[in-house]
Amino acid sequence: KNEVEQSPQNLTAQEGEFITINCSYSVGISALHWLQQHPGGGIVSLFMLSSGKKKHGRLIATINIQEKHSSLHITASHPRDSAVYICAVMGGGSEKLVFGKGTKLTVNP
Amino acid sequence: DGGITQSPKYLFRKEGQNVTLSCEQNLNHDAMYWYRQDPGQGLRLIYYSQIVNDFQKGDIAEGYSVSREKKESFPLTVTSAQKNPTAFYLCASSIQHRQGGYTFGSGTRLTVV
Numbered sequence: 396k397n398e399v400e401q402s403p404q405n406l407t408a409q410e411g412e413f414i415t416i417n418c419s420y421s422v423g424i425s426a427l428h429w430l431q432q433h434p435g436g437g438i439v440s441l442f443m444l445s446s447g448k449k450k451h452g453r454l455i456a457t458i459n460i461q462e463k464h465s466s467l468h469i470t471a472s473h474p475r476d477s478a479v480y481i482c483a484v485m486g487g488g489s490e491k492l493v494f495g496k497g498t499k500l501t502v503n504p
Numbered sequence: 505d506g507g508i509t510q511s512p513k514y515l516f517r518k519e520g521q522n523v524t525l526s527c528e529q530n531l532n533h534d535a536m537y538w539y540r541q542d543p544g545q546g547l548r549l550i551y552y553s554q555i556v557n558d559f560q561k562g563d564i565a566e567g568y569s570v571s572r573e574k575k576e577s578f579p580l581t582v583t584s585a586q587k588n589p590t591a592f593y594l595c596a597s598s599i600q601h602r603q604g605g606y607t608f609g610s611g612t613r614l615t616v617v
Contacts, residue, residue, distance in 0.1 A: 399546065430606075436610060436613065437609065437610035437611060438594060438596075440607065440608070443605045483546075491549050491552070492547075492549070492606070494547040494548075496544060496545060
């Protein structure tokens with residue numbers, strides 16, 4: 396069983412909709428990362444957070460340490476937001492990031 | 505602009521041949537990583553290096569080798585011992601291991617025929 400579970404696996408939305416992608420993890424962590432992977436394969440780091448909430452433009456990431464859960468929200472979604480969104484965690488005693496399988500988001504015009 | 509350069513983007517090799525994937529960074533990051541991505545799976549760590557001339561095996565190191573002779577460079581060799589080498593390979597770096605954000609390269613898609 397993967398230590399990081401993302402939901403949904405696939406998500407299709409209409410332009411302008413509010414998007415939520417969820418990430419649950421099973422171990423204590425020191426940091427959680429949200430990444431964006433475009434069809435070409437390159438990955439961009441969106442957020443790194445260990446508590447609370449971060450916002451960048453239309454993207455918002457939240458984390459609840461007690462619940463072992465994080466969400467990535469996209470407001471006023473746009474077709475250019477279409478990508479795979481990946482959650483990854485760094486465990487408190489681990490030497491490595493553990494990745495979720497990703498959520499494929501498609502935003503239709 | 506600083507970043508990570510992976511080359512080539514696409515690579516084809518015959519079965520049984522060794523192949524080396526290039527990863528160069530100009531971010532002055534100490535730590536560098538190689539990940540493998542297969543369809544439907546999360547990224548898996550192959551090797552990582554915290555400092556020049558030092559590297560550690562990740563979860564799936566068998567059939568791979570690396571070197572870290574320079575801070576900027578962390579090449580990955582896929583050897584003939586790797587049973588299923590066709591995959592997407594991503595290189596990443598961070599300021600220090602387990603600290604700071606990660607910067608990823610654009611990846612190399614290796615196809616072995």
